[in-house]
Amino acid sequence: MKALTANRLIDGEVVWLGRSGQWVETLASAWLLETPEAVAEAEAAGAEAEASRLIVEPYLIDLTREEGEIRPVRFREKIRARGPTVRPDLGKQARREVSAA
Template sequence: MKVVTANRLFDGEVVWLGAGGRWVEDLGEAHVLETKEAEAEALEEGAASADRQEVVDVYSIDVTVEEGVLIPVRFREQIRAAGPTMRLDLGKQARRRVNAA
């Protein structure tokens, strides 16, 4: 399984390609690609978005599902999905804590 990721040019946020070709900030909302054809189509969508200068550095990553949650396979992508590793009060992990409260 794969998802397509990039960085949004407006604010540098890590984003994933979701349903309908929209970029989402939560990995859980990413469109999961299960075939090479689906991956190729999603990468084309991402490239078109990059051409419109909405995102930069579009590529696909491997993901797995653990207890119903999408998890990036590579450690680098786990960090990109979670946010800064030094300051847990910043980034995506801080927003998750605020939303859970």
């Protein structure tokens, strides 16, 4: 299982490609890519979003299901999804409500 992630061009915010093609600010709203076709479709959407200056440097990340929750496999991506481990008051982990990008 994968998701497509990037940083938003205008402010650097970490985003993932959402289920209906928008770029979302929480991993929970990301489109889970479970087939090669979905991956290809997402990558095409990423290239298009990059060309239209919404995001920069999109790439695929591996996800896994742990205790019923979707989590990134790599620790780096876990930190991107939450914020600095040393500053729980900053980053996505500090927000109560997150709107779609």
